[in-house]
Every structure is written in C-alpha cells, then in structure tokens.
Amino acid sequence: GAGVSQTPSNKVTEKGKYVELRCDPISGHTALYWYRQSLGQGPEFLIYFQGTGAADDSGLPNDRFFAVRPEGSVSTLKIQRTERGDSAVYLCASSLQRGSYNEQFFGPGTRLTVL
Amino acid sequence: GDSVTQMEGPVTLSEEAFLTINCTYTATGYPSLFWYVQYPGEGLQLLLKATKADDKGSNKGFEATYRKETTSFHLEKGSVQVSDSAVYFCALVGYGGATNKLIFGTGTLLAVQP
Numbered sequence: 001g002a003g004v005s006q007t008p009s010n011k012v013t014e015k016g017k018y019v020e021l022r023c024d025p026i027s028g029h030t031a032l033y034w035y036r037q038s039l040g041q042g043p044e045f046l047i048y049f050q051g052t053g054a055a056d057d058s059g060l061p062n063d064r065f066f067a068v069r070p071e072g073s074v075s076t077l078k079i080q081r082t083e084r085g086d087s088a089v090y091l092c093a094s095s096l097q098r099g100s101y102n103e104q105f106f107g108p109g110t111r112l113t114v115l
Numbered sequence: 116g117d118s119v120t121q122m123e124g125p126v127t128l129s130e131e132a133f134l135t136i137n138c139t140y141t142a143t144g145y146p147s148l149f150w151y152v153q154y155p156g157e158g159l160q161l162l163l164k165a166t167k168a169d170d171k172g173s174n175k176g177f178e179a180t181y182r183k184e185t186t187s188f189h190l191e192k193g194s195v196q197v198s199d200s201a202v203y204f205c206a207l208v209g210y211g212g213a214t215n216k217l218i219f220g221t222g223t224l225l226a227v228q229p
Contacts, residue, residue, distance in 0.1 A: 004158075033216065042119075042204050042219030043159070056214040091159070101147050101166065101208055101215055106159040 002026070004107035006092050012113045013082055021077040021110045025094030032075050033104060034067060035091040043091055049075060050097075082114045117142040121205045121220035128195055128227050136190040136203055136223045138179075144210030148172075148181050148188040149217070151204040159204070162190075195227045 005024040013019050025032050030051055035043035045059040049069045057067070064082075069075040079086055089111050093104040122137040140146065150162040150172070163172030168183035177192045188205060205220040 031215070035217075040221065042206070042221050043217070045216040045218070048214040048216055056216065059216070093159075095215070101164075103161050104215075104217065108158045 004092055004094055004105055006090075006107040006110050008110060009108065010111045010113075012115065014115050015082060015084060017082050017114075019079050019082055019112065021079075021090050021112070023075045023077070023092030023094075023107060025073065025075070025092070026105055027073075028096070029094035029105075030072065030097050031095045031102070031104075032069060033093040033095075034075070034077050035093065037089045037091055037109070039088075046077070046090075079112075082112075084114050087112055087114045117146065117207060117209050117218050119205050119207055119218055119220035121203075121223055123221070124202075124224035126223060126225045128225070130197055130227055130229050131194045132227075134190070134192040134195045134199075134225065136205075136225070138188045138190065138205035138220060140186050140188065140205075140207050142186075142207055142209055145183070146207040146210050148179070149206045149208070150177070150179055150188070150190050151206055151219070153202045153204070153222075155201065162203070195225070197227045197229050200225055200227045 007022045032049040034046040037043040048056040052072045064080045067077045089109040091109045092107045095102040095104045118141045147166045149164045152162045163174040165172040165181040171180045202222045206217045
C-alpha cells in the first residue's frame with residue numbers, strides 16, 4: 001500500500017514569503033506528526049494531531065507556524081513570514097492510533113530553503 | 116526534559132567488521148527506546164525497539180539492549196555489509212506521555228567500505 005507522501009519534495013522561497021507543506025498519511029492512520037530536521041541534527045517534534053484536532057503543538061517554534069488537519073486525513077503545515085532559519089527538512093509521520101506505542105511511518109520529507 | 120545523546124560520526128568500517136553505535140538517554144520513568152535508520156535517498160524507517168528494561172530489540176542482524184542502570188541503548192551488529200551504510204538515529208518516547216512524540220539523537224553516519 002501507499003506510504004506517507006509529502007508535497008512538494010523541495011520548496012525554495014524568499015525571506016518573508018508564506019509557504020504551505022502538505023502531508024498525506026497512510027489511509028486509516030488517525031495519529032499524525034510533524035517534525036523538523038535541520039542539517040546535521042535529528043528530527044525535532046513540532047505538532048501532533050489525533051484525528052482533526054491538534055492534541056500537542058508544544059514543538060511549534062513560534063506563532064509563524066501553524067498546522068491544520070480539517071478532515072482527519074491530509075495535513076498542511078503553514079509558515080508565515082519565512083526566515084532563513086526556517087530552512088530545514090520537514091517530516092511528516094503517521095501511526096494507527098494513540099495509546100501504547102504504535103510505529104510511526106515517516107514520509108520522505110519536504111526540503112524547505114529560505115533565501 | 117528528556118534527551119538522547121549518541122556518538123558522533125562518521126563511523127567508517129570495512130565489510131564484515133563489528134559495529135557499535137553508542138546511545139545514552141535522559142528521561143524520567145521508563146521511556147520506550149528506538150533505533151531508526153535513514154538509507155540514502157529514503158525516509159526514516161524503524162529498525163528496532165525496546166519498551167522496558169533488559170528488553171533486547173533485534174532486526175536485520177542489528178541488536179540493542181535497554182539498560183536502565185546505565186541509561187543506554189547501544190546498537191550493535193556482528194558483521195556489517197556495504198548495504199548497511201546509512202544514518203542511524205537513536206530515539207525515545209517518554210513514559211506516560213500523551214502524544215508518543217519521538218525525541219531523537221543527532222544521528223550517526225555509518226559508511227561501510229567493501
């Protein structure tokens with residue numbers, strides 16, 4: 001079956017612009033995670049959705065970052081007024097459900113470059 | 116807060132050599148521990164996991180034992196292959212957490228030469 005997909009695979013934008021990154025989780029997975037991976041670092045948690053609601057957004061770095069999952073499937077990470085420090089690979093992962101640990105399946109990521 | 120520390124790379128080995136990648140953690144309670152692998156051009160994949168003290172996770176010839184007394188989860192393989200070349204990440208999920216969010220180490224690049 002299809003895995004987690006993310007679009008675009010690469011995004012180059014200018015400082016101050018707005019960007020949207022899309023994640024399509026595995027069908028039937030109710031839990032969805034966003035992580036950010038900077039060069040030479042491990043992924044860092046941003047936000048977690050259970051169904052349509054953001055159950056934990058404690059990892060969002062500031063109010064320029066926002067994410068939605070309106071129908072409990074596809075999610076969009078939105079970044080306003082992008083800064084050069086936002087350049088990173090943004091990873092999405094999904095899992096069957098919360099509760100005892102369920103394996104998170106990762107997408108290939110979106111590489112964001114802010115010039 | 117919870118954190119993971121793993122040995123810096125790159126680690127360069129010849130084929131059939133023994134591999135150890137060290138990982139230690141800081142966490143309250145009893146976290147679950149994981150090794151993820153990222154092959155060139157591919158996404159992160161779960162390699163193995165252990166959910167309680169003294170558990171041993173294993174997969175594809177790799178092993179790691181959850182050591183509560185030393186807060187460690189070192190990754191080992193007896194005989195590496197060129198195809199094992201990848202970046203390896205140690206990670207944890209905090210005990211009793213509501214989100215199951217993963218906390219990763221910085222990753223260790225393994226390069227296996229024929």
